[in-house]
Structure formats: C-alpha cells, structure tokens
Amino acid sequence: MRPPPPMPTTTAMRPTSPSPVPTPAPTPAPTPAPTPAPPGINSFRTCCDPLLVSPTNNTNLSNGIMSFLYSTNTCRALAIATCSQPTVAPPLQLQTAITVNQVNFINIQSGSVSIPLICNRAKKWETGEPPLVVSTIQCVLSIR
Secondary structure, eight states, X not given: OOOOOOOOOOOOOOOOOOOOOOOOOOOOOOOOOOOBOOTTSOSBOOOBOOOOBOOOOOTTOEEOEEEEEESOSSSXXXXXXXXXXXXXXXXXXXXXXXXXXXXXXXXXXXXXXXXXEEEOTTSOEEETTTTEEOSOEEEEEEEO
16 A cells, blocks of 8 residues: 655744845836928927907908817817807898908818918917918908
8 A cells, every 4th residue: 555645844934024125116108209290380389379350340341250169279279260140030141251360361161261370489379371470350241
C-alpha cells in the first residue's frame, strides 16, 4: 500500500499594516493642436463673441426675426445669420434683408435670407467680399 499524500501545510502569518501604495501623479491632458481653418481664413482658429441684433433706425423699415447658427458654441469661428418675417396667415409677403452697420444691404430676398460670417484675426465678425467688418447687424422687412 502506498502512504497517503502529504497534507498541505499552512503557515500562520501575522497581520501586517498595509504598505502605502504610491499614487501616480495625474497625467496632464495633451494640449490640442489648433484647428486648421478653411483656405482663405487665418491659419489658426479665432473665436468671436456672439453676434447681437441691432434694431433698425430706418423709419421706412420694420424689424424682422434674426437668428444665428455658429460652428460651435465654445469657439464661434463661423456663423450663419438668418433673417425671416413673422409666420402669419395669410403670409405678409414682405422683402427680407440683412443689413450691416445700418447702411450696407448684404442680401435681400422674399421670405427669409441668410448670410455667412467669419471671425477674423482681430476677433471681429466679417462678411462679404471684400470683407466688411460687422459693427452692427440688422434684420429688416420692407414692402415689395
């Protein structure tokens, strides 16, 4: 007969206090590279403040409804300004226009009209060709 296999032996260990585990230093997030701009725009993205609508001071025109759509809300580099008239029945059938700096009519259409804007290196909005720096922007309505 064979002898039984040896029994496993256990060794009693005295509890020890936990050793401090070094905490790794947080790794800083990498700095994102500047986003390249489309051709014709400065090479590093410039961010502008939100556009604000100014009421027209022309007594022959009424104010329309202006809205802005930005490339992002964190860095406004590009924008689309849209001017429309109130939706009522029957339709008002007015001419809709976007003016810049109270005197420059950029686009005129029936119903609604939109224009693109770019944030320039000086952090000012501009539109048109050659570029017109926007100090004020208006949405105006007129009878056809």
